Amino acid sequence: MSSAAAPQGASTVPEAPGEPRALRVALLGCGVVGTQVARLLATHGDALAARAGAPLDLVGIAVRDVAAPRDPAIDRALLTDDAGPLVDGADIVVEVMGGIEPARSLMLRAIAGGAAVVTANKALLAEDGPTLYRAADAAGVDICFEAAVAGAVPIVRPVRESLAGDHVRRVLGIVNGTTNYVLDRMATTGLELEEAVKEAQDLGYAEADPTADVEGYDAAAKAAILASLAFHTRVSITDVAREGITAVTADDVAWATQTGHVIKLLAIAEQTPDGVSARVHPALVPTTHPLAGVRGAFNAIFVEADAAGDLMFYGQGAGGAPTASAVLGDVVSAARHRVLGGKGPQESTYADLPILPPGAATTRYQVRVLVADRPGVLAQVARVLAENGVSIEAVRQAPGTGGDGSTVAANLIITTHAATEAALAATVDAVAGLGPVHEITSVLRVEGA
Incomplete structure (x- = not known):
């Protein structure tokens, strides 16, 4: 056994026979998730100690306002508004306060003192994760973040560890429960977006x-984390x-339903021969795809790998108790x-693949165009698509209503083969300039086909 001194603030557990000392756990933040973490540490303490190999002792909870009302489960004697000394005396620091600062500074302070860090802070990891990873690697401590991507859904550990021997090609994720709930309610009740959000x-x-x-910011942070893990490349x-x-x-x-799709906000990370693409956008998902059946505020991540094939991870992606479970x-x-x-596991960036610009992403599209209902219009539209290198997979026509309210127009629903976003954008601009075209009603990507 080495006689080297342990890092300040984090004594190692004795190796001598007998009961190991309790590990000191500091909690940063006492909102919905922090409250549930504290509750579960208290109510499941014996079981957690048995699994960990030592008792877990919650020694303090850092909050902005000590006097603010709290859940009765919170021992107010543990509350402090001075997080620094609390971090310095901990073996494990749990950060659920969110935001960039002071979370980043406190986690770096904890790591420098030899404490392991557990965080649910997807925004910080997506913006400046490498700083934390490097610090943890240099200090020889853990930084864990399963709760940062999809709440209770285990996805970080499977991608980083269980699939470490495989080659992941693509990850499609419904990683924001709020937007999934909103889109689901729009599909099942006909609500407009504002009504469903309310x-x-x-x-x-x-x-x-x-x-x-x-606006997709939450999902974009999670997409960056998933892409970094899946493709061993730093993606911010x-x-x-x-x-x-x-x-x-x-x-x-409503049109999505008619064409056999549902609309989902997807976080997509994929590796192509040219590099890594990461994006977040609403997409048409065929009703036959497993992601189409994800309802309400649930999350799901669909992983496509060479050897393992298709895998889906599904469950509650938000809320205090589910997120606390992952923490x-x-x-x-x-x-x-x-x-x-x-x-x-440490951060893996050995691949260091190029990050592709948005216009390089390749996918299928469904374009809905309101046109004059007369012969030759479809041929004009098809010619513009061909001139821009966009191939048509299928066309459907349905009656439409012209600007004067009479039925003198037609809806063309055009589904394309895979094309780059740049090519599709140029095509849409050209189609919009055609004389018989009243309006480009909708342009949506098609994923998961």
Whole structure:
């Protein structure tokens, strides 16, 4: 046994026979998730200790306002508004406060002091994860973040560890429960977007300001994390092409149903011969695909791998208890490493693949065009697509209503073969300029076919 001194603030567990000392756990944040973490540490303490190999002692909870009302499950004697000393004396620091600062500084302080860190902070990991990973690697401690991507759904560990011997080609994910709930309600009830968002807010699924969800920022952070893990390449949130659901209408949802699809906000990460593509956008998913059946506020991640084939991970992606479940799984893992020695997997960036620009992503599209209902119009539209290198897979025509309210128009629903976003954008611009074209009603990607 080495006689080297342990890092400041994090004594190692004794190797001598007898009861191991309790590991000191510091909790940063006491919102919905933090409250559930504290509750489960108290109520499941014996079982968690048995799994970890040592008791887990919650020694303090850092909050902004000590006097604020709290759940009765919270021992107010543990509350402090001075996180620094709490972090310095911990073996494991659990960060569920969110945001960039002071979360980043506190986690780096914990790592420098020799503490393992467990975090659910997808925004920080997507923006500056490498700084934390390098610090943890240099200090020889764990940084765990299963809860950062899909709440209770185990996806970080399977991609990083279970599939480490395989080649992951593509990851498709419904990773934001709020938008999935909104789109599901639009599909099942005919609600417009604003009405469905208001309903989600009333039920507590959406924040008072739903921008992070409906504009795709939350999903983009998770896409960056998944792409980094799957393709062993550093991908930040700035590398993720992002489009939210604010332009999706009840009419879009109704047409999706007619063509055998549902609309989902997808986080997509894929490896191509040219590099890595990461993007978030609403997409038409065929009703035959497993992701199409994900309802309400649930999350699901569909992984395509060479040897394992297709895998889907499904479950509750938000909420205090589900997220706390993932957090405590990481706490137990970090604690076992404290007791038995060693540490978890490090950041893997050996591939260092190029990050493709948004226009390079290739997918299928469904374009809905309102045109004059007369002979030769379809031929004109088809010629423009061909001139721009976009191949038609299928065309469907349905009656439409002209601007004067009479039925003098037709809806062309054109499904393309795979094309780059750049080629499709040029095609749409050209089609919009044709004389018989009244309006490009909708342009949606088709994924999962």
